[in-house]
Amino acid sequence: MKKSILFVSIVGLFCSTASADVVSKIEYEGLDRVEIAAIEDSITVKPNREYTQADIDDSLKALYKKEFFSHIKFVKRGDTLVVICQERPMVNKVAFEGNDAANNDSLKNIINGRIGEGRLFSLSVVKDILSDLQLAYKTLGYYSVNINPKIIRRAGNKIDLVFEIHEGSKTTVKKILFVGNKHFSDDELKDILSTKEEKAWRFWDYESHVFREDKVDVDIENLTAFYKNRGYPFFMVVSASAEMDFDKKSHYCTFTLEEGDKYTIKAVSLSSNVDKINAKDFEEFISVKVDTPFNEGLINATRDKIRKEVALQDNPFIDVDIDIDYDKVLSDSGRL
Secondary structure, three states, rough: OOOOOOOOOOOOOOOOOOOOOOEEEEEOOOOOOOOOOHHHHHHOOOOOOEEHHHHHHHHHHHHHHHOOOOEEEEEEEHHHHHEEEEEEEEEEEEEEEEEOOOOHHHHHHHHHOOOOOOEEEEEEHHHHHHHHHEEEEEEEOOOOOOOEEEEEOOOOOOEEEEEEEEEEOOOOEEEEEOOOOOOOOHHHHHHOOOOOOOHHHHHHHHHHOOOOHHHHHHHHHHHHHHHHHOOOOOOOEEEEEEEEEEOOEEEEEEEEEEEOOOOOHHHHHHHHOOOOOOHHHHHHOOOOOOOEHHHHHHHHHHHHHHHHHHHHHOOOOOOOOOOOOOOOOOOOOOOO
16 A cells, blocks of 8 residues: 655745835925915825825825816825826816807806806816706707817916807607597697697798707696596606607607596585685686586686685685595496
8 A cells, every 4th residue: 555645835924014104305296376285284194204005095085175186196206205286277268169049148157157267177067068058959959969178278277168069950850649549639639739740831830840858848738738628637648758860850759648537527516614604605606517527727727716706705814625526437338
């Protein structure tokens, strides 16, 4: 039987820690407008005192937080720690080029003092401004606008900031689509919208077929009022989407609807829980009629009329509320 000998080598593991360093003085390079006194409290490294890389990292974070510099570097030269700073440029002026649909004053209002003459340049602020400028153009119907910020270097670490704007043309509405409408045709619903499809014969009303998101919001309200005033109290617009066509010149707008059931007024009553007010005195102001479709607009108008008449009789603090009981009744077709 063979015998084997197992040699085990034991290696010692040594943990080492980063050694501390010491400098006798701290100097700054690249400072022009920024005073040393404004930043030296951010430097955790102190002369003739040990420091580590963690102190350098903390100092860098604190200096960047001051927002004076675009770049900072620490360099050790002999027994001196040199803080090399690159100050952010100062804005000399802000200008716009290529803007016809929006004037300079309206665009300056969007900037709203965030960047301008005498302020330090900030790329993050410019990005926010670009987003707001594009949003402003969208409200005017320009969805293919291209805005490019151009920086022109000037003496004394100053810059001119120019927003080059290529507005393009207004984006129109190519097609309006409805999903879920069973009781009203597409044409009936299109008639109540403020957004219109682009048609050659509608040249006299060009703005009506320019796509704008705020018009879509208005049309959601228009559709809701239309249905709720015609017997559909639980109608809702499930979604309203707009997809830009491949040509980037027009949109397809789609409204997804949930009509709900149709309701008819079966009974109307007026009651009062205030002793000094007799409900019968105000029945003449009820304009809601039995056996007519539910009409939210008319119901609210009736409430407001009675509320006004009650107030005119020296009752300014008495309110009038509406209590509606929705009872589903089978129609002739058997559908609720």
